[in-house]
Amino acid sequence: MVGGEGAEHVGADLEGQGWGATRAWVEKGLSEAERIEDVARLRGGWTSEMRRLNICGPGGRRSLVLRSFVEPFFVRHAEGLLTREAAVLGLLGSTDVPAATLVAVDATAQYCDHPSLLMSLLSGTVRLDDEGADCRAELLARQLLSIHRLPVSAEARPRGYQAWTSPERVRPPEDTDQPELWRRAVDVIRREPPKYRACLLHRDFHPGNVLFTGDGNGLRISGVVDWVETSWGPADLDVAHCSTALALLHGVSAGMRFADRYVAAGGTLTEDRAAHLYWRLLDTLAFAPDAEKVAVPWREVGRADLTPALLTRRLEGYLETLFARYA
Known part of the structure; x- marks a missing residue:
């Protein structure tokens, strides 16, 4: 996340935590009289370490966000991920999509302790509570549509989408009493991908990657973050991913309504x-058995009710409802 949600103060010293080279890299890019005054970890993500850097200088104070990949898997893929995010942030700078401004990137850790990207801090907070979820979902649908409608030249297009699961990788819950439901779902994604009309995909668009400000009639999306997986592919897949997340966060009906909200906003x-069922299941099955993976950061920002048992029930209920509607 790139807002102030879930910040944990850690002081100004990064050297003792193996961040000395990264700090030197950041400071080299500051104006001569600026310095890092304070550092806070940002909670709510699991792929990378996120830190808010509070900068002070003669011109006043400002804050930047530092994303660093530290886990071996993500370090191996960091060059592609961070290079892609840097390019996308540059692309979005001239659009109405509320994204951070790129400051600097060291995708191969040539200068930093870890592959890192530095960007501006966006206002707002991640909001995952059930209260107000319907209103936020309406805004999410409109925001996702605006991303899909962005004109992108052939030269600026990101890579084609990648599936995040396969029939061989899906593992149903060990205690499921509906093994046939899972077999049926896996059989759907054994087919060749349907033909589609491609557009720009965020590819990881869900409530945990969107910042909000205001309340009631003043509720607004103030930022969309985490562009490392941005791809070129079917709008159905982006809609599917947000739908699955909503089903896990707020219940099956919330996940089922999101596609209708997207179409009502003008999406196609x-x-x-x-074909639509294929894209929905391709995303949903990527959460088996990894729904816990997304729930950990969600619990860190207040959703302690999202237990493994609840997530399993919602995932299976969502599969059943998808078949009832689209099969």
Whole structure:
């Protein structure tokens, strides 16, 4: 996340934590009279370490966000991920999409302790409570549509989308009493991907990657973050990913309504029900058995009710409802 949600103060000294080279890299890019005054960890993500750097100088105070990949898996893929995010932030700078401004990137850790990207701090907070979820979902649908409608030249297009699971990788819950439901779902994604009309995908668009400000009639999206997976592919897949997240966060009906909200906002999804079901299941099955992976950061920002048992019930209920509507 790139807002102030869930900040944990850690002081100004990064050297003792193996961040000395990274700090030197950041400071080299500051104006001569600026310095890092304070550092806070930002909670709510699991792929990378996020830190808010509070900068002070003659011109006043400002804050930047530092994303660093430290886990071996993500370090191996950091060059592609951070290079892609840097390019996308540059692309979005001239649009109405509320994204951070790129400051600097060291995707291969040539200068930093870890592969890192430095960007501006966006206002707002992540909001995951059930209260107000419907209003936020309406804004999410409109925001996602605005991303899909962005014109992107052939030269600036990101890579084609990548599936995050396969029939061989899906593992149903060990205690499921509906093994046939899971087998049926896996059989759907054994087919070749349906033909689609491609557009720009955020590819990881869900409530945990969106910042909000205001309340009631003043509720607004103030930022969309985490662009490392940005891709070129079917709008149905982006809608599917946000739908699955909403089903896990707020219940099956919330996940089922999101595609309708997207279409009502003016979006276009495939009219072929079997094709749409393919994209929905391709995303949903990527959470088996990894729903806990996304729930950990969600619990860190207040959703302690999202237990493994609850997530399993919601995931299976969502699969059943997808088949009831689209099969």
